[in-house]
Amino acid sequence: MNRSPIVIKVGGALLDDAAAMTRLFLSIKDVKATRPVVVVHGGGPLVETLMASLGLQSTKIDGLRVTPDDHMPYICGALAGAANKQLCAAALATGVTPVGLSLLDGNMVVCEPLAEKYGAVGVPATAESTFLKNVLAQGVLPVISSIGSSPQGRLLNVNADQAATVIAELLDGELLLLSNVDGVLDANKALIVELTANSIKQYADDGVITDGMKVKVDAALQSAETLKRAVFIASWSADIADILNKNTGTQILPEKIAPREGDAGDTE
Numbered sequence: 001m002n003r004s005p006i007v008i009k010v011g012g013a014l015l016d017d018a019a020a021m022t023r024l025f026l027s028i029k030d031v032k033a034t035r036p037v038v039v040v041h042g043g044g045p046l047v048e049t050l051m052a053s054l055g056l057q058s059t060k061i062d063g064l065r066v067t068p069d070d071h072m073p074y075i076c077g078a079l080a081g082a083a084n085k086q087l088c089a090a091a092l093a094t095g096v097t098p099v100g101l102s103l104l105d106g107n108m109v110v111c112e113p114l115a116e117k118y119g120a121v122g123v124p125a126t127a128e129s130t131f132l133k134n135v136l137a138q139g140v141l142p143v144i145s146s147i148g149s150s151p152q153g154r155l156l157n158v159n160a161d162q163a164a165t166v167i168a169e170l171l172d173g174e175l176l177l178l179s180n181v182d183g184v185l186d187a188n189k190a191l192i193v194e195l196t197a198n199s200i201k202q203y204a205d206d207g208v209i210t211d212g213m214k215v216k217v218d219a220a221l222q223s224a225e226t227l228k229r230a231v232f233i234a235s236w237s238a239d240i241a242d243i244l245n246k247n248t249g250t251q252i253l254p255e256k257i258a259p260r261e262g263d264a265g266d267t268e
Ligand SMILES: Nc1ncnc2c1ncn2[C@@H]1O[C@H](COP(=O)(O)OP(=O)(O)O)[C@@H](O)[C@H]1O
Pocket: 010, 011, 012, 013, 042, 044, 161, 178, 179, 180, 181, 183, 184, 185, 186, 208, 209, 210, 211, 212, 213, 214, 216
């Protein structure tokens, strides 16, 4: 049986749906009985609401939030604070013991600023895995926000899909990117079952995969190529076992899949 860790990324809109959060953590509880699980989360909608209530303008370029350094205390508060603790509380309420973390905790992930025009937006890279492996060995559920820092100590806002790919790489885990859609949809809103580098380029050129989904698919492809296994994009309403068994969602396939016993990404 495949016992590699499962890294599950959830988008911020989940936080607005208490019933979906409960269902997801119950599904995580089932899977966690056989394999270690890590949750990585965003909180884009929460950030939007907070910025609006503070009267601050917030814009995105190619799906990434432009983040002036003086916005970071609020964004950090929304993601590492409110969103993280809301998810941890929901996990506890379903009988799963969470540990709330951010990318920089335990030196799991190190970030570099992307480019000046984005402000404090970070590009994440793996650092040390020992801390996270020790946390998993305790049998608890790490719940990780996408706030990171640079080696110089600058707080950075990381897209949560990109954050999740790096955590999956850190653990050589299986990656599920769960969102408010059933998976990647074509121009007729039908589910695309499999995507490769070529088909992703085609759909993006045709304007079918855009905005946050473009960031997600690019992050998934990079992770699939690095890990040499399929990455899943699916709905957070779906059962995790169903996603791993390829009954639902979109699989992002690498050019070559490394054979692993019992891996959902195996070619038969
Ligand atoms: N081809 C596509 N298929 C599905 N969703 C798409 C597609 N192109 C753009 N989107 C948009 O991407 C959104 C998911 O990305 P995003 O909002 O960043 O999710 P999350 O916050 O869960 O990471 C969908 O709700 C949809 O509006």
